[in-house]
Amino acid sequence: xxxxxxxxxxxxxYPVIINGLKRLEYxxxxxxxxxxxxNLKPVIYKVKGxxxxxxxxxxxxxxxxxxxxxxxxxxxxxxxxxxxxHPHVSMNGKFVIVHNGIIENYSFLKKKLASRGYSFKTDTxxxxxxxxxxxxxxxxxxxxxxxxxxxxxKVVGAYGIVVFCVDEPEQLIAARKSxxxxxxxxQNEYFIASDASPFVDYTNQVVYLDDENLAVIGKGAVQIxxxxxxxxxxxxxxxxxxxxxxxxGGFDHFMLKEIFxxxxxxxxxxxxxxxxxxxSLQLGGIMPVMPKLINARRLIIVGCGTSWHAxxxxxxxxxxxxxxxxxxxxxxxxxxxxxxxxxxxxxxxISQSGETADTLAAxxxxxxxxxxxxxxxxxxxxxxxRVADAGVYTHxxxxxxxxxxxxxTAQVSVLTMMALFIGxxxxxxxxxxxxxxxxxxxxxxEKIEELLKTASAVKHVAEKYKDSSNFLYLGRGCYYPVALxxxxxxxxxxxxxxxxxxxAEMKHGPIALIDEKMPVIFIxxxxxxxxxxxxxxxxxxxxxxxxxxxxxxGDKTVSAMxxxxxxxxKFNTAVGALTxxxxxxxxxxxIAVMRGCNVDQPRNLxxxxxxx
Ligand code: F6R
Numbered sequence: 001x002x003x004x005x006x007x008x009x010x011x012x013x014y015p016v017i018i019n020g021l022k023r024l025e026y027x028x029x030x031x032x033x034x035x036x037x038x039n040l041k042p043v044i045y046k047v048k049g050x051x052x053x054x055x056x057x058x059x060x061x062x063x064x065x066x067x068x069x070x071x072x073x074x075x076x077x078x079x080x081x082x083x084x085x086h087p088h089v090s091m092n093g094k095f096v097i098v099h100n101g102i103i104e105n106y107s108f109l110k111k112k113l114a115s116r117g118y119s120f121k122t123d124t125x126x127x128x129x130x131x132x133x134x135x136x137x138x139x140x141x142x143x144x145x146x147x148x149x150x151x152x153x154k155v156v157g158a159y160g161i162v163v164f165c166v167d168e169p170e171q172l173i174a175a176r177k178s179x180x181x182x183x184x185x186x187q188n189e190y191f192i193a194s195d196a197s198p199f200v201d202y203t204n205q206v207v208y209l210d211d212e213n214l215a216v217i218g219k220g221a222v223q224i225x226x227x228x229x230x231x232x233x234x235x236x237x238x239x240x241x242x243x244x245x246x247x248x249g250g251f252d253h254f255m256l257k258e259i260f261x262x263x264x265x266x267x268x269x270x271x272x273x274x275x276x277x278x279x280s281l282q283l284g285g286i287m288p289v290m291p292k293l294i295n296a297r298r299l300i301i302v303g304c305g306t307s308w309h310a311x312x313x314x315x316x317x318x319x320x321x322x323x324x325x326x327x328x329x330x331x332x333x334x335x336x337x338x339x340x341x342x343x344x345x346x347x348x349x350i351s352q353s354g355e356t357a358d359t360l361a362a363x364x365x366x367x368x369x370x371x372x373x374x375x376x377x378x379x380x381x382x383x384x385x386r387v388a389d390a391g392v393y394t395h396x397x398x399x400x401x402x403x404x405x406x407x408x409t410a411q412v413s414v415l416t417m418m419a420l421f422i423g424x425x426x427x428x429x430x431x432x433x434x435x436x437x438x439x440x441x442x443x444x445x446e447k448i449e450e451l452l453k454t455a456s457a458v459k460h461v462a463e464k465y466k467d468s469s470n471f472l473y474l475g476r477g478c479y480y481p482v483a484l485x486x487x488x489x490x491x492x493x494x495x496x497x498x499x500x501x502x503x504a505e506m507k508h509g510p511i512a513l514i515d516e517k518m519p520v521i522f523i524x525x526x527x528x529x530x531x532x533x534x535x536x537x538x539x540x541x542x543x544x545x546x547x548x549x550x551x552x553x554g555d556k557t558v559s560a561m562x563x564x565x566x567x568x569x570k571f572n573t574a575v576g577a578l579t580x581x582x583x584x585x586x587x588x589x590x591i592a593v594m595r596g597c598n599v600d601q602p603r604n605l606x607x608x609x610x611x612x
Contacts, residue, residue, distance in 0.1 A: 001074045001610045002086075002100035003027040005198045006162040008067040008217055009189025013037075014058075016191075017070040020198025021051045023246055026254075026400050026600070027100075027194060028074025029328075031085035032250060034058070035096045036065035039229070040169035042096045045117035045443030046071075046085035050601075060088050067172065069162040069192075074606040077106070080122030088127045090134035091118050095165055097133070097146070100194060101127040101179040109154065115392070129155065133163065139296060144168045145216045148175060149227040152214070158357065158610060162192055175214040175227065179610045180355050180383060181217055183207040183222055185236060190217045194608075195379065196239045197246050201372070207234045208381045240380060246398050248482040252544050253599045255401030259585045260452055263445040265396040265406040266578075269413045270442060278438040279431070281421045289390040290345070292372040293422050296346040299324055300371070302331040302362040303350035303610065306404040306488065310376075310411035311350050312481035316574050321423030321437075330361040332612070342472050343370035352399055352407035353608040354382020359611075363387055376414050378407050392418065400599045402607050403493050405585045408485060409448075409578050416441055418576065440571060444578050447569040454567070458583050461548055461564050462590035464548055465519045471496060472510060473584075474503035475523035476533050478574035482523050486584030493602045494592040503529075503536040514545040515519075521584070525568060525576050526552040550580050 003024025007013045017034055018545065032054040033046030043065065047057040051072055071086035072358055078084035079379030086098045103109070106125035109132055112242055114120075118131045118464045128153065137147035144165035152175055162172055174192045182189030184199035184206055191199035192215070196206055207224065210216060214231055216223045222230040253256035258265075273282050286293065297319055301311035308330055315326040329339075331349070333356060341347070347366040351359045354377035363373050363384060375388035378396050385391050394410035420437055429437070465471075471490055475483035484500035491498045505523065514520065521541050524533045534557055537547055541561055549562035552570040559565045566583045568576070592599045 001028055001076070001606050001608060002161055003072040003194045004069070004098050004100050004160055004192070005193035006069040006174065006217070007189070008172050008219060009186065010066060011189065012063070013065045013068040014063040017068055018051060018053065018055060020193060021070045021072045021199040024194055025051055025072050026402055028072055028606045029601050030075050030080035031082070032071065032088050032366065033098070034068060035087040035164065036063065036069040037164060037169060038065040042164060042166065044087055046082060046087065046090065048081050048190045069096070069098050069164065069172065077125045081382035084122050084124050086126060088122060088124060088130045090130040090137070092134060092138070093165055094137060095130050096133045097126060097130045097161055099129060099488050100160040101177070103155055103159065104157035105155065106407045107423045111243060119210060120546070125318045126299065129159070129161070137165070145173050145214065148173050149214055149229060149449055150174060152177070152212070152227045156424055160194060171216055171218045171377065173214065173216055174209065176209045177211045178357060178360065178383070181209045182215065182381070185222065188220065190222055192217060200246070200560050204239045205236050206381070207236055208386070208576055209234075219461070223463035237381065243587065246400060252593070253401065253589070255403055255405060255589055255599050258401050258406045259340050259582065259589065261397065262406050262409050262582065266413055266445040267408055268395045268397065269410045273417060274438055274442050277435070278442055279435045281417050281438065283392055283394040283417060283421050286374060286390050286418065288343055289372050289374060290425065292346055294425055295344070296324055297344035299326045299346050299348060300341065300366070301326060301328045301348045301350065302359060304331050304356050304358055306408050306485060307350040307352060307359070307411060309481045309485040309488070310408055311348070312416060312467045312484070313412050313478055313574060313577055314348065314415040314419070317419035318384045318573065321419040321429060322426065323423070323428050329362070331356065332358040335361045335365050337512055339365070339368055340370045341369040343369040343372070347371045347373045349373060349375050349384055349388060350411055351382070351384050352378045352404055352411070354384040355380040355608045355610050356384070357610050357612050360387065361386055376411055378410065398502070402602055402605050403489055403588070403599070408581065413441065413444070437481050437573065440573060440575050444575060447579055448582055449473040451568060451579055455565055455586050458586040462565065462587055462594060465548070466594040468517065468519050469497060470513065470518055471498040472513065472520045473498060473500040473523070474506060474520060474536065476503045476529040477527060478577045479525060479527075479580060482577050482580050482584065483521070486521060486523070486588070489585055489588035490591065493599050494593065494595050494597055494604060495603070506536060511543065512538065514540055514543045516544040516546065519546045519548055522547060522549045522558070522562070523580050524549045524551050524558045525580055526555065526570060527572065527576065532559060534561075550583055
């Protein structure tokens, strides 16, 4: 939610910031702005629209300056327009600020500032923060950094900010709470951004700011302290991805690239974890908490959106192999109940970005209740991965397309490995079965590679149904979460209404929707509920519904009944979900492209949801 880039060094700041913002556009894209510091003075441009609109707006204007900050916005307070776009300037022009997050007590602060003579030009909470910093700076006569610290102590909410003060024009001040910020450390130059992608071309040395940390970034040094003024000895880490991974690599869209990358991303997920004989698994990240996992009274899986769907698959896997009761919760619901959790529970939090506000809050609640928390995250060094007691990275590589694809299959793969690992440790699985299951899992990348060669068959189905207004996705057992995921993919990028249901629930309501205009996608792979789903398909056909079926290769029964079939590899276990989801990802992609939708940046969405 909103992307921030700051730069201070010897290069022209404009291209560094603009190119960096383009890499962060997945975080929000309804307005964009930049402040360059030229001759110690800020020059500001901001506009409704995307970063490319900002470039057009800047045109031949002054682009000088070796430092500056930029912002790409996902609106929270105030509609997306030029005025509400960041950067914001304080009333007397002393401070310039970009902000990601929400100042929850902004209206209280606004009233206080108004009573002291402050007026406001925008509807944003960010302008309130800019004015609060300025008020403290002028009133208390402290340094700019101290004014920022003191102001942040009065703030309730989430912030990732970069601040410039006209009186101290050779430094940027950055601070965060619940919204990510990473400092990139180059040779005599520094970067600050919502993630490392804007500066991977320049440096791989980073410092992840912790909550309530503040960095004062000057031309030759960075000083990090808490907002209460305690010095922080931050660790400089090396990041593990390069610029190539965040380019489209010849594909039309990141989403398509990421779908086709799944064989590679899954191999990366398995690397170092599955041994060459497929007889053992190494999950170093959870070793310290294995006694907790083995003795857990219950597992609670929390996540949002696609990550929650992965969690539903985790329920099947953990119950089947680890034989432990599992509850799967939307993080946003869990955090506002009064859930009964104690130290015998283990909470598994799933998040691609590792920054989702609801999931983070659910973890904090679980930890407060004494539960052990394990994170499954993709983004290394993310907030969720750092607050958890233990974790397993998915190593799927950067996911830029807003619709999650490769992160989902990587999450499910990690959950499968965890379930098998715990199941074996509890002696629920024989050594022979263990090897068989690991071998099956390890074969998935190759199977997806083959499956992707049949993408044109999916395109053909997309062509036929691209103008439908509604879709129903039905599956049973481990294919029910796949149905939910297929429906989510379609609605978020093509804006077609789609619903996922357990197939047997259809007759309790959704069957009323079925007519000759309603495409019904059945995930009808051969597993223990196959016979039942065949009956469900007959029920739809009897009502003239159009059936598109995902079937196991070689299937004859469903193929004879369905209007279209898309074959996927045959598996006897929940591993089948990893391949069954691929044609659904492709179907939503092709339909969205055919409808002229912006696949990588769907309307109203952002990749990393760092607000409630
Ligand atoms: C759907 C999608 C979202 C995310 C959700 C959670 O394609 O991307 O539903 O899955 O916002 O995000 P993470 O996994 O980053 O916590």
